[in-house]
Amino acid sequence: MRPPGRRDVPTARPALLLLLLSLLGAPRGVGAGVGAPAELRVRVRLPDGQVTEESLQADSDADSISLDLRKPDGTLITFVADFKKDVKIFRALILGELEKGQSQFQALCFVTRLHHNEIIPSEAMAKLRQRNPRAVRQAEEVRSPDQLHMDIAVNFSQGALLSPHLHNVCAEALDTIYTRQEDVLYWLERGVDSSVFEPVPKTSEQVELPHCGQAGDRGKPCACRYSLSLAWYPCMLKYCHSRDRPTPYKCGIRSCQKSYSFDFYVPQRQLCLWDEDP
């Protein structure tokens, strides 16, 4: 029998397989990749049990993080956290069913205020590495879902005034970039120009719109809902204690999963196709 050695010690809990490298004392500007975004590819289990690949990119110079996730139905979900502007952007590229006469894809962009405790800082994200890239990761914490009423449109041509990421991320969405009144008030206070925002629907009629799923006429406006889930993202830093160090130090991350559902105005029910199937 082999004597127990170091190799027999089970390798910690799965969370510890993700390490924050050299958070302490590593001088900036040393090594490769400075200035270039760092990418981490992780395999994640979706809420429905299927496994997909997620890509997380951090750019510590731009102070931003982006996350890409392809759902099994082909939908591409992109999430961008812009810490400089307190903006987060969600984009969904939804594949159409060509045999039903739908266009190739439909793009939606939702922009809301980023709070800094929602996700780990970009410089920590840039230092994240994994020991086992084949491991299928499941979030340690399921955060309570957000339901957001998107009542303001963002003018794409003015979008750079809100966040420099908007032009890249929302280019396919153009007329379907939405945000919320309460977030707009916050950004206006921070000096963002009001020309970025327009109320929707543009007509001031305050009628309760029917939900698209219940609306009869395909050509009539209705209230559409789109839901998405960030299956796995680093939401908090973990701290460890060591006898060799006087204070706790950053040694890993806590992972979270969170769902968002967005309610927004569409001028025609046919722009809300996923609400059709019961």
Ligand SMILES: *[C@@H]1O[C@H](CO)[C@@H](O)[C@H](O)[C@H]1NC(C)=O
């Ligand atoms: C967006 O803003 C530009 C510049 O202010 C303006 O010319 C344009 O009409 C706006 N677009 C819409 C759809 O309101």
